[in-house]
Amino acid sequence: IDQVETLDTQGMDALLISPFESASLTPVVSKMYKKGIPVILLDRGIDSEDYTSLVGADNILIGEQAGKYVATKFPEGAKIIEIAGIAGASATKERAEGFRKGIGDETKWKIVASQAGNYLRGKAIEVFQNMLTANPDVQVVYAHNDEMALGAVGVLKRAGKLKDVAVIGVDGQNEAIQSVADGDMAATYVYPRPGAAGLLAALDVLNGKTIEKRIVLPTTEITAENAKDMIGKGF
Template sequence: MPVRPRTGLTVTALAGVLALASACGTTSENSGQGKQTGPSQAACKGAGGSFTIGMSQANLSEPYRQQMNDDIARAAKGVPQFTVKFADAQQDNSKQVADVENFLTQKIDLLIISPNEAKPLTAVVKKAYDKGIPVLVLDRKVEGEAYTQWIGADNVEIGKQAGKYLAEKVLPQGGKIAEIRGLAGSTPAKERQDGFAQGIQGHNIDIVSTVDGDWLREKGQQQADAVFKAHPEIQAVYSQNDPMAEGAYLAAKAAGIDQRLKFVGIDGLPIPSGGIKAVEEGRLSATFVYPTAGREAVGSAKQLLIDCKQLPKTQLLQTSLVTKENAAEAYAKGNS
């Protein structure tokens, strides 16, 4: 189901709750970056041009990434000059490198990429950029500065707010929890872990087990099942995305302990199988909406290729907390 992602970043001071702010992406004044002076000017042909965009996706096993592709496809339909070609790396760094090389052979006009892992994709992204092809990096990052614009939300901050929510609302007296991380080499996994550690600091929260779920529900379920058997004292689970949180919930339900555990996730997709419905239906205590950046990527591509505008190096997007109290409203907003 297509949705519109949200943009901009705002954090309230009340219990670490993230609040909804504007519906627009930020620009250079709050990204802390100057104007981009890379290959965008040479790539621009104006409204009379036609453009082929290559979209290299890390994988389509995560609902979030399929939604990102859907958002790009839907937004691109509104720009008749654009043709978008999609490639699925299937969580394989080598395949994603080959996908980008294939796009370069096809002489694409712009590359959009959400890297599987940062380091292995850095060189091929730089190769595209050095050829004068504008590169938009979504959500996950590459190393260095050889790209036109990165678009995403603040993963350290979202992890921090998840930690504060769990510490202040779920376990205000302290307690023992498990953490399920995403793919180890992807930048959001480290950033959401670092932020979470900041959020729970000083709240007597003990992370008794940290496991890798690779962003996938099935692996999250397997890992959680092993954790619950090894650490029956666990009171809550922080998962770096909603599918892994749902997997942990299923493991807990199979073990008959789901009623005494609390689950917090990230992504908040407003689709029937997404995190907002999981909160509304009581499987998760909370999730945090993390925009896909699909619509914003097409907007940036239009500015570069058709409007001949320069872009800030970073476009920071808004995120928001979803609890039982506002889940129905958040779901409706996401589908408006």
């Protein structure tokens, strides 16, 4: 919030911002937009329509693809642990919503536990260890990003359970792609970096062009079938 207000004091032609938490940043972002400053949101939305464009992948669609993967690959009754992102962040809410939409029927594919790992590997290890202890017969782990998924892989390896549990992540991180290729993770979903596209969108606005309110960047599902071809193409 302070950084945005400082930039406003210094003078800016456009604001590109990725809201860490939607609710807390909504007022200041809305204020800039209402002052006539083009606002390009990267990755994450705010709790209002006071912005010029939101640039990023469709988190609901990514979550839905992950859910459909589970529904296709695992029998009814499969137990799922979810390692969520930061509570309140739009990406967290959307990746959770999409996943539930993808599995379709939570009575058939049951999410037995869900806790926030805050998109951090260390925090994910902590919360996943507790969820795994309480649910030792889990079959699927759905993590809202690859850092947390890789943390879960480490916990499962140490517990001797990795071969019995499929771990799914989001982002397309190089380490995760390698993990899929090695057979440790089941899948990851590429979240394209929005910086370049966001900058181009801002330049278009400043040059008087009209841009879409929502600019969706494409994703790619990475599984054992294509992981080797994707090695080195992440971040």
